[in-house]
Amino acid sequence: MLQEKHQYGLGPGAGRLRAWAAGFTLIELLVAVAILGIALLAAFKALGQAGLAIEEGRSRRLAGWVAENRASELRARGAFPVAESRDEGEEEQGGIRFAWREVFKSTPNRDFLRVEISVSDARLRQHELARLVSFLRRVP
Numbered sequence: 448m449l450q451e452k453h454q455y456g457l458g459p460g461a462g463r464l465r466a467w468a469a470g471f472t473l474i475e476l477l478v479a480v481a482i483l484g485i486a487l488l489a490a491f492k493a494l495g496q497a498g499l500a501i502e503e504g505r506s507r508r509l510a511g512w513v514a515e516n517r518a519s520e521l522r523a524r525g526a527f528p529v530a531e532s533r534d535e536g537e538e539e540q541g542g543i544r545f546a547w548r549e550v551f552k553s554t555p556n557r558d559f560l561r562v563e564i565s566v567s568d569a570r571l572r573q574h575e576l577a578r579l580v581s582f583l584r585r586v587p
Contacts, residue, residue, distance in 0.1 A: 510566040510576035518581040544569040558585040
């Protein structure tokens with residue numbers, strides 16, 4: 448008969464069995480929800496930063512193309528601007544408006560000119576996205 452009492456939860460330790468069978472306490476549920484909330488916030492923050500990094504990478508790649516296009520255009524035109532001069536402008540690439548700046552510098556060889564091309568977002572000109580250094584040759 449003593450065994451039957453244990454089987455139906457009437458013996459020693461039966462209170463622990465009934466508390467466990469009843470479910471979690473409110474504090475346990477609140478702690479679990481808080482941990483889950485913190486984990487989800489961290490995951491969303493990481494996803495947001497990954498999205499920003501992808502967009503920054505795309506902008507830098509497009510800005511690099513703008514700089515390469517400027518250098519190619521200067522070579523194709525056979526341009527040989529005055530040393531220690533500058534030129535600026537804007538160009539669109541991939542749906543983004545970029546501002547570019549070219550700085551021409553002399554070299555020890557007078558038949559060559561160094562050109563530094565920097566490209567930034569047209570709205571945030573202080574944030575340089577790409578820089579290219581190239582050389583122009585004087586065409587005889």
